[in-house]
Amino acid sequence: MAADWRVEAENGKMEESESKIALLLSHFTGLLATCIAHQEDIHSLDDAIQTHNRAFDQVNSHVEQLQQLPVTAPDASSSNTSDRLNALEIDVRTLKDDVQLQRIATQQLEQQICAATANPSSTPRETTPKFDDQEIFCDLTKTDPIPWFCKFVLKLQLHHVSEDKHHAYLYSRSEGACQAWLDNLLSKYGVVAADLYAKFIDIFELPTGVVPDWPISHEIILEAGVVSPKGYIYRKSEDKLTVLRSQLDDLLDKGWIHPSSSPYGVSVLFVRKKNKDLRSCIDYRKLNAQTVKNAGPLPRINDLVERLGGAKYFSKLDLKSGYYQISIRPNDRYKSAFKTRYGHFEWVVMPFGLTNAPTTFQAAMTNEFCAMLDRFVLVYLEDILVYSRTLEDYIEHLRRVLETLRRAKFKANHDKCGFVREELEYLDHFVTPKGISPLSDKIQAIQEWSEPRDTRRLRPT
Numbered sequence: 001m002a003a004d005w006r007v008e009a010e011n012g013k014m015e016e017s018e019s020k021i022a023l024l025l026s027h028f029t030g031l032l033a034t035c036i037a038h039q040e041d042i043h044s045l046d047d048a049i050q051t052h053n054r055a056f057d058q059v060n061s062h063v064e065q066l067q068q069l070p071v072t073a074p075d076a077s078s079s080n081t082s083d084r085l086n087a088l089e090i091d092v093r094t095l096k097d098d099v100q101l102q103r104i105a106t107q108q109l110e111q112q113i114c115a116a117t118a119n120p121s122s123t124p125r126e127t128t129p130k131f132d133d134q135e136i137f138c139d140l141t142k143t144d145p146i147p148w149f150c151k152f153v154l155k156l157q158l159h160h161v162s163e164d165k166h167h168a169y170l171y172s173r174s175e176g177a178c179q180a181w182l183d184n185l186l187s188k189y190g191v192v193a194a195d196l197y198a199k200f201i202d203i204f205e206l207p208t209g210v211v212p213d214w215p216i217s218h219e220i221i222l223e224a225g226v227v228s229p230k231g232y233i234y235r236k237s238e239d240k241l242t243v244l245r246s247q248l249d250d251l252l253d254k255g256w257i258h259p260s261s262s263p264y265g266v267s268v269l270f271v272r273k274k275n276k277d278l279r280s281c282i283d284y285r286k287l288n289a290q291t292v293k294n295a296g297p298l299p300r301i302n303d304l305v306e307r308l309g310g311a312k313y314f315s316k317l318d319l320k321s322g323y324y325q326i327s328i329r330p331n332d333r334y335k336s337a338f339k340t341r342y343g344h345f346e347w348v349v350m351p352f353g354l355t356n357a358p359t360t361f362q363a364a365m366t367n368e369f370c371a372m373l374d375r376f377v378l379v380y381l382e383d384i385l386v387y388s389r390t391l392e393d394y395i396e397h398l399r400r401v402l403e404t405l406r407r408a409k410f411k412a413n414h415d416k417c418g419f420v421r422e423e424l425e426y427l428d429h430f431v432t433p434k435g436i437s438p439l440s441d442k443i444q445a446i447q448e449w450s451e452p453r454d455t456r457r458l459r460p461t
Contacts, residue, residue: 127159200402207411208254216364218350220332221292229286231267243278260346262337288355296359304378305436311387312433313394318416319382324349
């Protein structure tokens with residue numbers, strides 16, 4: 001049979017083979033469970049038989065001792081001795097009958113075990129499992145959750161532990177991590193956290209091109225009478241020129257910039273990232289000073305996190321280059337021009353650094369997720385949080401959010417996303433089912449704030 005299944009698997013019939021193997025494992029699990037359930041009954045019967053055998057031996061020994069006593073003349077006590085012997089004989093026969101009944105019961109139990117093997121659907125009683133042979137699940141040791149949980153559940157099934165008691169055993173073995181439990185529960189509803197990348201792989205691809213037919217595009221409205229700002233082409237080191245050429249080639253290939261003959265043209269500067277890599281930064285300070293500010297507000301973070309009361313399951317999605325997925329209005333593109341040693345370019349999509357870019361992006365996100373906001377979704381610029389009270393609701397909510405991202409052609413950064421969490425960080429807060437609190441390092445930064453030494457440090461920035 002195994003050879004036939006192997007041939008089917010090689011011929012592409014993997015799904016049928018998996019179903020057959022799952023059915024075989026189900027019968028095998030039932031057989032093991034039945035044997036374990038009856039094992040204690042067998043031990044109890046063996047103990048009872050041994051107890052009766054010892055009692056029977058004691059009675060026989062006592063009868064033999066009485067038979068070896070000398071026969072004396074009949075007296076008044078002879079009738080008492082005879083009565084005692086008769087009573088002992090009755091006890092011996094009773095014990096023999098009990099032993100015979102125990103042997104019959106043992107035979108019947110063996111027959112029941114054979115019947116249960118053929119029909120494992122019987123309902124044996126629950127026993128207490130032991131987990132001495134299984135490691136403790138812990139996120140810190142990077143335990144693979146799926147195999148761990150399969151082994152854990154098999155142990156509970158072999159001892160016929162009801163599902164409502166699984167979580168009690170789980171917490172005692174997982175040190176409260178429970179990520180394997182969540183992954184397994186999600187698999188019952190068709191969504192497994194480990195498989196999300198494969199199911200929605202297009203969402204986690206690198207963004208490229210311009211998203212067509214966007215209802216919202218970025219506008220650059222200037223104050224009346226302003227003069228177009230012009231920057232300078234500064235001398236740069238060889239490593240900065242290498243990074244600049246590489247980034248220009250990448251932006252041109254993706255269609256996010258194109259050559260320009262605009263009267264505008266600001267400078268390109270470089271800053272160091274935390275990992276010491278160079279990042280280009282276009283100096284839009286003069287242009288921003290001339291731009292009419294957008295009145296659209298950003299959400300208050302305190303108002304957002306207050307919506308999470310009662311939620312138990314969370315997922316966080318971080319969009320990748322979200323600004324670059326929103327186009328600039330064609331009539332305003334020339335105002336975003338910048339100049340470099342390798343040419344004069346203007347943006348087709350919305351770059352970072354423009355004064356109204358955050359409010360434009362927030363408006364686009366609000367427009368896409370309007371029907372979900374404050375119900376099971378929070379959106380703050382590129383950070384999306386999905387929250388739900390029950391696991392069933394959570395799965396449906398997460399699916400709707402991912403489908404919305406797919407329809408809007410937004411791309412997410414898989415490395416910064418977190419799925420199916422009971423605890424996570426969001427907007428500098430630590431979110432749990434028990435409550436929300438600021439991150440400890442933020443509190444520590446305020447506590448250790450140095451005393452100002454001059455008035456300049458007291459001015460708002």
